[in-house]
Amino acid sequence: MNIPFKKLHGAGNDFVIIKHENFPYKKDFSQLAIKSCHRRFGIGADGLMVVAGSEIADFKMHYYNSDGSEANMCGNGIRCFAKFVFDEGLIRKRHFSIETLAGIKNISIKEQDDKVHTVVVNMGKMILEPNKIPVVTEEVDKFINQSLELEDKQFVISTVLMGVPHTVIFTEDLQLATIEEWGPIIETHRMFPEKTNVNFAKIVDRCHIEVRTWERGAGYTLACGTGVTSVCGVAHYLGLVDETVRVNTEGGELIITIFEDGNIDMEGPAEDICCGVYFFKES
Numbered sequence: 001m002n003i004p005f006k007k008l009h010g011a012g013n014d015f016v017i018i019k020h021e022n023f024p025y026k027k028d029f030s031q032l033a034i035k036s037c038h039r040r041f042g043i044g045a046d047g048l049m050v051v052a053g054s055e056i057a058d059f060k061m062h063y064y065n066s067d068g069s070e071a072n073m074c075g076n077g078i079r080c081f082a083k084f085v086f087d088e089g090l091i092r093k094r095h096f097s098i099e100t101l102a103g104i105k106n107i108s109i110k111e112q113d114d115k116v117h118t119v120v121v122n123m124g125k126m127i128l129e130p131n132k133i134p135v136v137t138e139e140v141d142k143f144i145n146q147s148l149e150l151e152d153k154q155f156v157i158s159t160v161l162m163g164v165p166h167t168v169i170f171t172e173d174l175q176l177a178t179i180e181e182w183g184p185i186i187e188t189h190r191m192f193p194e195k196t197n198v199n200f201a202k203i204v205d206r207c208h209i210e211v212r213t214w215e216r217g218a219g220y221t222l223a224c225g226t227g228v229t230s231v232c233g234v235a236h237y238l239g240l241v242d243e244t245v246r247v248n249t250e251g252g253e254l255i256i257t258i259f260e261d262g263n264i265d266m267e268g269p270a271e272d273i274c275c276g277v278y279f280f281k282e283s
C-alpha cells in the first residue's frame with residue numbers, strides 16, 4: 001500500500017505524519033508505526049501521527065511510538081501536527097484545537113511566509129495525585145521526591161501525568177551513558193504498570209533547565225515536549241524555578257510558561273524534513 005507522508009521534527013524529536021484518508025485502517029496503525037519508524041528498514045522516526053477528523057475539535061491526533069505503542073499525547077508531535085495541517089491548507093486559522101486521548105489541546109501558530117515555524121500549545125495542568133497516575137505506591141498524596149533504590153544506586157524521583165506518565169529526576173549528571181543505563185530500568189520498573197517516560201533534569205538557574213529524556217516506547221530522543229513540561233511543572237511546584245523557563249534539550253530549546261491556575265504553555269519549533277510515499281507491506 002502506497003501512503004503519502006511528511007516527516008517533521010520538533011526540537012529533534014522526529015515524526016512521520018499521514019492523513020487518515022490515505023490509510024483508514026486504525027487496526028494497522030501500530031504495525032505502520034513500527035515499520036515506518038524503523039531507522040533502517042523504514043523512513044526512521046520516534047513516532048507516527050495520523051491526522052483525522054474530530055466531532056469535538058478541529059482535528060484528531062492519533063499518536064504511536066516507534067515501538068508501536070499508542071500514547072495519549074505528544075508535545076513535540078502536536079506542534080508538528082499543527083504545522084502539517086496549516087501548511088497543507090487543511091486549516092487557515094492561527095488558533096485551533098486538536099483532540100487527543102489526553103483531551104483537547106488549544107494551539108496557536110506563528111508563521112513566516114505563510115509557513116509555520118513556531119507553535120504554542122496549552123498543555124493543560126500537570127496531574128500530581130497518584131490515584132490519577134499509573135503508579136503503584138504506598139499512600140502518598142503526591143508522588144514527589146520519592147526515593148527509589150535500584151541495584152546499588154539511590155534515586156529521588158517525582159512522577160506526574162502530563163497526558164502521559166513522566167518520571168522526573170533532578171541531577172547534575174546528564175551523560176548519555178547514564179540515561180541509557182538507567183532510563184530503560186526505570187521506564188519498565190514494576191511500580192509503573194503502564195511504564196513511564198524518564199526525564200533527567202539539571203537546574204541551571206531559576207529560568208533555565210537542561211533536560212535529557214528516555215522515552216517510553218521510543219528510547220532516548222533528542223527532546224520530549226511532555227517531558228520538558230513535566231520537569232518544569234515539578235521544578236516550579238518545588239519552588240526551584242520562576243513562571244517562565246527556557247529548557248535546553250539536545251535537539252533544541254523549548255519555552256515553558258506556568259500560569260497561576262496551573263495551566264502550562266509550551267512554545268517550540270516545528271520543522272519540515274521531507275515528504276514522500278511510504279510503501280507499507282503488511283506482515
Ligand SMILES: N[C@H](CCC[C@H](N)C(=O)O)C(=O)O
Pocket residue numbers: 013065070071072073074075076077164165197215216217218223224225226227
Ligand atoms: N513516548 C511518550 C509519547 C511521546 C511523548 C514525546 N515525544 C513528547 O514530545 O511529548 C509516551 O509513550 O508516553
